[in-house]
Amino acid sequence: xxDFEPKIIGFLCNWCSYAxxxxxGVSRFQYPPNMRQIRVMCSGRIHPSFILQAxxxxxxxxxxxxxxxPNDCHYISGNFKTxxxxxxxxxxxEQLGLEPERLRLEWISASEGEKFSKTVLEMTxxxxxxxxxxxxxx
Amino acid sequence: MExxxxxxxxxxxxxxxxEVENMLDGYIDVCFFNGAxxxxxxxxxxxxxxxxxxxxxxxxxxxxxxxxxxLANIFSAExxxxxxxxxxxxxxxxxxxxxNESTKIxxxxxxxxxxxxxxxxLDKIVQVDYYIPGCPPPPKLIIQxxxxxxxxxxxxxxxxxxxxxxxxxxxxxxxxxxxISEIKRVLDFVPDSEKCxxxxxxxxxxxxxxxxxxxxxxxxxxxxxGCGGPCPNIEEQxxxxxxxxxxVLGIGEEKDENYxxxxxxxxxxxxxxxxxxxxxxxxxxKKRYKK
Ligand code: FES
Numbered sequence: 001x002x003d004f005e006p007k008i009i010g011f012l013c014n015w016c017s018y019a020x021x022x023x024x025g026v027s028r029f030q031y032p033p034n035m036r037q038i039r040v041m042c043s044g045r046i047h048p049s050f051i052l053q054a055x056x057x058x059x060x061x062x063x064x065x066x067x068x069x070p071n072d073c074h075y076i077s078g079n080f081k082t083x084x085x086x087x088x089x090x091x092x093x094e095q096l097g098l099e100p101e102r103l104r105l106e107w108i109s110a111s112e113g114e115k116f117s118k119t120v121l122e123m124t125x126x127x128x129x130x131x132x133x134x135x136x137x138x
Numbered sequence: 139m140e141x142x143x144x145x146x147x148x149x150x151x152x153x154x155x156x157e158v159e160n161m162l163d164g165y166i167d168v169c170f171f172n173g174a175x176x177x178x179x180x181x182x183x184x185x186x187x188x189x190x191x192x193x194x195x196x197x198x199x200x201x202x203x204x205x206x207x208x209l210a211n212i213f214s215a216e217x218x219x220x221x222x223x224x225x226x227x228x229x230x231x232x233x234x235x236x237x238n239e240s241t242k243i244x245x246x247x248x249x250x251x252x253x254x255x256x257x258x259x260l261d262k263i264v265q266v267d268y269y270i271p272g273c274p275p276p277p278k279l280i281i282q283x284x285x286x287x288x289x290x291x292x293x294x295x296x297x298x299x300x301x302x303x304x305x306x307x308x309x310x311x312x313x314x315x316x317x318i319s320e321i322k323r324v325l326d327f328v329p330d331s332e333k334c335x336x337x338x339x340x341x342x343x344x345x346x347x348x349x350x351x352x353x354x355x356x357x358x359x360x361x362x363x364g365c366g367g368p369c370p371n372i373e374e375q376x377x378x379x380x381x382x383x384x385x386v387l388g389i390g391e392e393k394d395e396n397y398x399x400x401x402x403x404x405x406x407x408x409x410x411x412x413x414x415x416x417x418x419x420x421x422x423x424k425k426r427y428k429k
Contacts, residue, residue: 047377047378047381048377048378048380048381049373049374049377049378049422052374052377052421052422052423053422055423056422056423069392070392070393077389077392080388080389080392081384081385081389082384083399084383084384084387084388084399084402084403085380085381085384087399087400087402087403088380088383088384088403088406088409089380091403091406091409092376092380092409092410092413095212095408095409095410095426096212096410096423096425096426096427097212097426097427097428097429098427131429133427134427134428134429135423135427
């Protein structure tokens with residue numbers, strides 16, 4: 001599979017990570033076009049079923065990005081709740097036959113445009129190596 | 139009071155499938171179908187009874203959601219056969235015998251149903267008119283359903299014949315502060331019989347599970363394991379419970395020096411068996427995928 005290009009769904013919180021993605025664009029940082037971004041008000045808004053649905057519909061990877069812990073979430077503890085959800089989901093994905101690395105959590109602030117572009121690049125490269133999601137294959 | 143004739147009930151009556159085949163289509167007024175679909179015989183019966191019945195009701199967690207047998211969807215038919223017929227320590231099968239779908243003997247050919255790779259709930263095979271949840275369905279719900287059928291007061295098709303509430307709404311326990319520091323199991327200690335089990339660290343599926351059972355398990359000091367299926371208005375019971383648990387587990391402790399997500403979540407040994415005990419075949423991801 002040399003020409004496999006992974007599809008990534010990125011859930012980005014409005015206050016930090018989405019702004020970080022915006023900054024990456026404004027600053028002309030290069031990153032691969034493999035991610036489709038979805039803006040949510042807080043990473044805590046991302047219900048586990050959104051992530052499962054993304055995989056079900058053929059995502060090869062899912063990025064969840066929010067404000068830095070401990071103090072940056074605009075809704076106080078949304079990011080901590082997300083951190084626990086993602087940890088449980090990674091275990092669940094493994095039981096369902098998906099590599100847990102397909103789900104990634106990052107804290108990206110509004111000033112971290114570079115971290116955003118680096119994250120997308122890293123994730124794309126890792127997923128290129130992992131290959132298509134087994135769900136998509138069927 | 140006599141309200142119905144029972145025409146087919148395999149566990150209680152001596153009746154052959156042939157006799158059902160000979161009935162006119164729509165001859166049966168109501169069929170309570172229990173069990174999920176895992177082999178060709180069950181599929182055949184589901185389709186036959188659908189044709190012969192005016193109203194088809196998925197009866198119990200297996201028919202409604204896939205049920206506990208649905209957890210086997212993380213294995214293929216081949217893997218299941220390998221375990222059952224070869225690799226368990228108590229199995230001594232040196233001749234490597236496995237059941238075949240058809241076996242020739244002197245008297246003719248013996249046939250067995252095809253064992254499918256996946257367990258499916260009834261509504262993935264045929265159209266289902268109503269659902270009665272539970273494992274097993276609470277007698278109260280069965281009586282209410284029979285009464286609704288008798289008096290012609292059934293709700294719109296597709297309805298679940300159970301109240302629109304969560305198990306927590308029926309639970310008599312005191313609920314105070316949803317905030318837990320560790321996950322415990324019922325075998326670790328005897329829980330306080332008055333306090334919310336979740337608040338005592340036990341994973342109780344009550345918040346994500348449809349009620350109608352009067353919280354019977356909880357009243358016996360055992361946590362809800364979710365047999366009622368998803369709460370009204372939620373799509374996926376397992377995901378809802380993952381979300382709920384993540385909200386209360388370790389909340390307010392995040393800034394403590396020894397807080398660690400990984401330590402917290404490592405207490406959870408089997409997320410699939412805990413959160414999807416009855417619902418894997420009807421969830422967003424329905425089985426285990428292989429490369
Ligand atoms: S607002 Fe960004 S994670 Fe909550």
